[in-house]
Amino acid sequence: MTIFILLIIKSSMTLQQLKYIVALDLKRHYTKAAELCFVTQPTLTIQVKKLEDEIGTVIFDRNTTPLTPTPIGEILIAKAKSTLREANEFQELAYDNTSSISGQYTLGIIPTIAPNLLPLFLESFLKSNPKIKLVIKEMQTDFIIDALHNGTLDIGIVSTPLEDKTIREINLYQEPFLVYCNDKNTFGTSEIVKQDDLTPDDLLILEEGHCFRNQVLNICQDNDKNKNKAFLFESGSIQTIKNLVKAGLGYTLVPQLSVVEDLENNHIKYFENPKPTREISIVVNKNFAKEKLIENLLFEIKKNIPKQVKEIDNYIKVRWK
Structure with missing residues (x-):
């Protein structure tokens, strides 16, 4: 560890470059690693190559798909992870102040x-x-x-x-799920809905990748009789789905904080206790x-x-x- 830190000090190697190779090792893909580091793909690619040129060592084998570290690359990446952890701990301890933060x-x-x-x-x-x-x-x-x-x-x-x-x-906090529907009589005239009343028919959901989507599916698929039915629509935005519901194109589940109850009361129903929450x-x-x-x-x-x-x-x- 000491040798590796000294290497950083004596060269123009940066902690940011170490973050790039750690991210690239995690994702094994330049674009995904760049997204993880909030930089463009060319920036990450150039900096990783610059680091390799400076130390005279190839860290990643570009001839494999996905990318894989070289044997020496695996050692350097492990050291980079340790160095980044210690650097973060040093910074946090050095600048920590119990009365104020900046x-x-x-x-x-x-x-x-x-x-x-x-x-x-x-x-x-x-x-x-x-x-x-x-x-x-x-x-x-x-x-x-x-x-x-x-x-x-x-x-x-x-x-x-x-x-x-x-x-x-x-x-x-715990945030309740609400049923969001176009017609107040959807699922009956009561404002209280049982989880067993829900079916996947006409259910509008978020696209894959959103944890909220998985939670909605967990709620709506509790009944075995509904598990094989198709979902008709997927979107990346809860607001888009709510607008489609208002247009009469189905129903959905929404988190409670996404609803302005005074304005949207005619579109919402509440679950019976115990309420499903996230x-x-x-x-x-x-x-x-x-x-x-x-x-x-x-x-x-x-x-x-x-x-x-x-x-x-x-x-x-x-x-x-």
């Missing part, structure tokens, strides 16, 4: 949470923490997990549990040392979320996988 941090948040949660707390959080700059990225859960692993992301907000021993989860949490790498940042973020979110998610106590968590 600096730039990257926050990853899944698309089905971001548009509903960020407007509730972000302004208040930034006013209360004026020395912090947040770089916020909408990312699917799998990408957030990968980025927390390789150090390209500081904090995530996702649906949990992740069941990953290297990631710490700090619970924020658990929303802050997630960080186990080595993340900025406890004050986590505490402040937790405080601002819990202070600003509406009472319908603060007060729910009779629920069953729907898993995202």
Whole structure:
């Protein structure tokens, strides 16, 4: 480890280049690795090649599909991971201050949470923490997990549990699922819906890759009699699906924070108790040392979320996988 760190000091090698080779080892594909590092594919490709030229060693075998590390490359990548972990720990310990926090941090948040949660707390959080700059990225859960692993992301907000021993989860709230339909008489005249009443017929869902999609399928496929029926539509946006529902093209399930009840009351039905919910949490790498940042973020979110998610106590968590 000492030799490797000295090599970095004596050359123009950067920690960013080490992040690139770790990401490339994880994804084994230039474009996917670049997405993970929030850079363009040419930038990542050039920097990896520059690093190889400088140390005079080929780290990746380009003649294989997918890319594979060379034998010496595997050793260097392992050292790079250790170096990045130690560099992160050094930075966090060196600049940690129990009374105030400052600096730039990257926050990853899944698309089905971001548009509903960020407007509730972000302004208040930034006013209360004026020395912090947040770089916020909408990312699917799998990408957030990968980025927390390789150090390209500081904090995530996702649906949990992740069941990953290297990631710490700090619970924020339980968010109920609602049935969103065009006709108030869909599934009967009652405003309360039983999970067994749902069928996949005319169900509109998010496209693959969204954990919310998996949760909706888990709710709607509890009945064996419905498991072989086809789903008619998939989209990348809950708002698009809601607009299609309003046009009479089916029904869907939505998270409660995505609904303005005063304006959309004619389109929503509630589940009977125990209500199916998704658990929303802050997630960080186990080595993340900025406890004050986590505490402040937790405080601002819990202070600003509406009472319908603060007060729910009779629920069953729907898993995202």
